[in-house]
Amino acid sequence: MSEVMDEGPFFHGTKADLRVGELLTAGNRSNYRPDVVMNHIYFTALRDGAGLAAELAVGEGAPRVYVVEPTGPFEDDPNVTDKKFPGNPTRSYRSREPLRIVGEVDDWTRLTPEALRAWRDRLAAIRADERGEIIN
Template sequence: MSDVLDEGPFFHGTKADLHEGDLLTAGFRSNYRPDVVMNHIYFTALPDGAGLAAELAAGDGAPRVYVVEPTGPFEDDPNVTDKKFPGNPTRSYRSTAPLRVTGEVDDWTRQTPEALHEWRERLAALRADERGEIIN
């Protein structure tokens, strides 16, 4: 993991009901490959990117976007930077250290039902494709 990659602010999307000061940690099942337990916690510097992740997250809760701060070193998310977006234009990161919740964002862009349906279809196709592995 390198020195500071991005100054933030940073965001994490989820359906969990969290509060300021809560810690988000690795060790939970992937929203994109439920058979994989993740070794990292993921976040982004783009609130709408976190919003998409929140809307695609497992669970029945409302999608939420939290402002978070890394408590340790972090790196570019290789699942998007190495596979699809060299240079990290999505400003997506991951860490083995927890993220601390510092607030919540209400003004992120929601996906249309049609767009969410398309995203879910793409994710289902990735799950069916052996090459769609997560770099964990």
């Protein structure tokens, strides 16, 4: 695991209705490949990035963006870092340790219905492509 120098704040997007103090843990199914159980919990230092993740998350609840605090070491998310974007411009991370909910924000940029549909179409294509691997 490489040392990460990002101080945050950090955000996690989901459709789960959570409370301050609750812990987000690894071991849930991927939003991008539902047949994969994730070994990490993912988060970002970009509020709107977490908003995108919230809008794309599985489930019927409203998209929510939580301010989170890592409880242990974390690393760059290899699914986007260098694999898709040089460096880590998305400021995306993952950890095997839980994330503690410390607040919720509602001032993130929402996608238009057209943009949301385009993102969902991209995800459907990834799911259909057997080569669309997730580094877990």
